[in-house]
Each structure stands twice: as C-alpha cells, then as structure tokens.
Amino acid sequence: MGKTKKLLGVVLCCALSFAACDKGVDDGTREITSDNISGGGMEGGENDGTDVKTTGKPVDGETKDRNNGEESVDVPVVSFEILSVAETDSEGNELIHAQYPVFCVEGEGYDALAAALGEQNEVLKGQADSFLCDMRESAQWYRESVDASYQYMQKSYVYIQRCDKEFVSILVLREVEEGGAHPNNYRNALNFFSQTGEMVKLADIVTVDDALREKIRVGLHSNYPEFEFDDSLVEQEIAEALSGEMVEWYFVDGEISISFPEGSFGFGHAEGSLGVLIPADVKE
Secondary structure: OEEEEEEOOOOOOOOOOOOOOOOOOOOOOOOOOEEOOEOOOOEOOOOOOOOOOOOOOOOOOOOOOOOOOOOOOOOOEEEEEEEEEEEEOOOOOEEEEEEEEEEEEEOOOOHHHHHHHHHHHHHHHHHHHHHHHHHHHHHHHHHHHOOOOOOEEEEEEEEEEEEOOOEEEEEEEEEEEOOOOOOEEEEEEEEEEOOOOOEOOHHHHOOOOHHHHHHHHHHHHHHOOOOOOOHHHHHHHHHHHHHOOOOEEEEEOOEEEEEOOOOHHHOOHHHOOOEEEEEOOOOO
C-alpha cells in the first residue's frame, strides 16, 4: 500500500502576489495530507550531508513579496511543492518513502519554460517511484534482519538559485538513507534559458578551455587543503567530467558552483562531492 504526502510552500523568483500551484502529479489514488516545512530550501529534514553554497531562501508556507510591495516586473515566477510517496509493510507501517519536488511556472511569455519544468516533474517523480520499487526488498530485509524500526528514505531539498528573464537555475539535493553508515547524497542542477525553456550547458555560459580547467584544479587545492590530490589524476578527471558534462553546476551570487560526482579524484564516498566556484562570465 502506498501513500503520498504533500509539503506546501512557494519560492518566488520575483515580486508577485502568488498562490502556490497545485499541479496534479499525484494520480489521486493515494492519501494526501499536509505537513509543515522546515530547513533550507524546502524538505523534510535537516541536510547535514552536503557541502553546498546556495542563494536559495527557505519559505514557511507564506508568499513572500521580494520587491517590498512595488509593482512586479515581467519575469517568471517558479513555485514548487515537495511530495512524498511511500510504501508500507503488510501491517501498514511505513517501510520506505521518497520525497520529490513538483515545479510550476507563472508569468507572461514563459510557456516554454513551464513545459520544460513539467517534463522535469515527470523525471523526478519517476526517480522517486524507482527508488521505492528498487529498494523495497532491501528495506524489508533490513527491517527484519537488522533494525525493526529502520526506514529507508529519500529526502529532497530545493534551492532556487537564479530566476530572471535570462536564466532559471535550480538545485535539487537528494539525501538517501538505505542502511549504510552515511547517507548517499545526489545533486541535480536544472538550468534553463528562461525565454525558450531549453537546458543551459556550462559551455553556453563560460569558455571551457585549459584556463578554466587550471582554475578548477587550483580551486580544489584551495578548498580542500587537507586532501592529498594526485594532480595528474585531477587534471584527467576534470577534463573528462567537463567534456562529458558529468558535473553539476548552478548559479550562486554572481558565480558558478561546479560539483564533481562523489568518488572523483580517487577519494571515497565519505569525502562527498567536491566543488569549486568560478566567475560567471556569461558569454554574449
């Protein structure tokens, strides 16, 4: 048996009096209840497993006017909700649950952006459903064999990093607990051209060349002085990650944050995802 919980809230990218969009991703077959919102961005718990610099602001369920009541400009308004789909055991106790965000857009001339985020909603919902399906057997075994009260879970955190006439940049963090000593942390950066809804590549924003790769290498040394980097490996993996678009990147305070997958540069899962900030020298 499954159920879905809905965490209600809104993040505004401009000053508009705006009510949260209740887009029907849930199919209506599961119980929906309201919960409170807490923590950074929006989520269901305190995120202590990721080292992330953001500008996204948490909300407490009320619409916030970001222009002090002045007339708004014609920029997109992105709102989101956090839904939580769950599976229960034979006795009706929640065995495993996964949170996922649902986005919607308001604003004149941003239909393409709304459609693009709608597609991402389906991707994120599918990922949560897959987590339930893939982990159910393992979660049942863990509860029966290791810890009778343990619950597999996926928490989601959302940060709106930038939202204007040019770009929309959103960071989605997932913290997954599945019986290990530490949760697994995943980042999904969603970057769009506001006018067209097309995904933005890092190469659309900055010039990916030897100078950028060197800037990243130096930044890694500066950010993590306690790590002993093998520079030959670092240089190789930076080049491969950038050319293969394997990094997650997003705007933050006039800069761009670039994060590499966990396990990069010869380090293990415990070190997490390593990242750097670079100038956001947006191409003309």
